[in-house]
Amino acid sequence: MATTTDQAVRHLLDEGRARARRLGPDQVRLWDALARSAEGGKRFRPALVVAAHDALGGTRQEAAAATGAAIELLHTALVVHDDVIDGDDVRRGRLNVSGTFRAGAREAGADAGGADALALAAGILAGDLALATAVRAVATCGAPRDVTERLLDLLDAALHTTAAGELADVTLSLGLGAASMAESLGAAERKTSAYSFALPLQAGAVLADADEDTVERLGEAGRVLGIGFQLVDDLLGVFGDPARTGKSTTSDLRDAKQTPLLVHARSTSQWARLEPYVGRDLAADDLAEARALLTASGSRAFVEALAARHHASAVRTVEELDLPVDVLGPLLTSFGLDEAAA
Structure with missing residues (x-):
């Protein structure tokens, strides 16, 4: 068994x-x-490894x-x-x-x-x-030695990328300058996508002896999927239910993290009213007002739509490889705010 x-x-x-x-x-x-x-957690990372491996006819x-x-x-x-x-x-x-x-x-x-x-x-x-x-x-x-060495190469690359993303995330929080949307999304890609999505999908493909093009394209699918997941996680970091997500709904605002949600909000007419709620601890009433402003500014809707586009792009890539969409895992078929963060 x-x-x-x-x-x-x-x-x-x-x-x-x-x-x-x-x-x-x-x-x-x-x-x-x-x-x-x-x-705890949904164990979607190991599920992605096994799903990719099995979908590609792997026997390991x-x-x-x-x-x-x-x-x-x-x-x-x-x-x-x-x-x-x-x-x-x-x-x-x-x-x-x-x-x-x-x-x-x-x-x-x-x-x-x-x-x-x-x-x-x-x-x-x-x-x-x-x-x-x-x-x-x-x-x-x-696994055979050559397969194991390829897996270790993928792991090493993911670790380097994730470390760079974590450092960029902290650097952006210093408030030394306003991050662009590209910088914010880039930090999310490096911090989350590399090890949580691209690495598991590519590892499963390598274990199934898939060709290099398939390995690379599954990595791309994981990259965009991971960005979408991080966008939803950012939303949950403000709008989620901590009892379900286990995630604080004030820490991102307190730490002034330059997530795409706040980067977009900074470009709207609501920013002058929202800015006083960023960079400090928030009481329940303060959080409610910040949420209302992020919604009224259109920032919440913008990030939700951006997450959905990334998810759709990942699905297209998998379909182009003639793989079942569920290779992306049952957790990832929906990017609604009703899902708890992993």
Whole structure:
């Protein structure tokens, strides 16, 4: 019986905990906090690997499941590091790695500075552990050597691209200048599309021994799909329900992130009224007013339409390859705001 992606993810986490136990209780505590961060979500990244592999007639089901689990753990690593960068203690409605260690330190009597230092260290170290485990999982997925080397090349390229996107995202938030729409979309493409969409689709194709043109075109489909997904995620970051998404609806505005939503709003007549709500903590009434202004300005509708166009472009590319549209995954067939962020 073939290993499911959930089983493959659980196997990676269990193996990591077994290694941690040999090193001592502090290592177990760090790994367990990381494992909790990997819980939940829709697992669409490993689903994309398996879907692409199967649609292209691949026969390496175990290797596809293992590679999908590795990419899911890569996602966990990047999320843990992203929370450190953003200074967030909560993810999916519960304490993340940094939040867990910060709370534990305060309960033990540490002062705020000491708790902050431990939270920062724990987030960085846990993310590093997840990254190393993800790379190891790809390297030992069981595929032939040339296929594994190609997978590692794809993983390396995705990591470099994602790091550049994360740095661009933070740089744009410095407020040193107004970002253009192209700059904002470019940051989204590099930060999200590379590892969450292009990498899984291309990995599945490589595991199925697809030709290079197919691998490249699936990467393009993933790129535009990922931009669309990030656009919806940006909308959820303001208009979503935190109880469903596990995502704050004030942090993007508080951090003045130059998402396409705000970049577009800056070009409208509503910006003068909206600007005072950007760059600070917002109470419920403030958030309601900011939402109303983003809607009245047409910025919400603009981003929704832009996301839909990117989704449609990805679908066209897949159809041109004579692959079923569901290779893009069940989560991605609709880009409505009723979907929770992964």
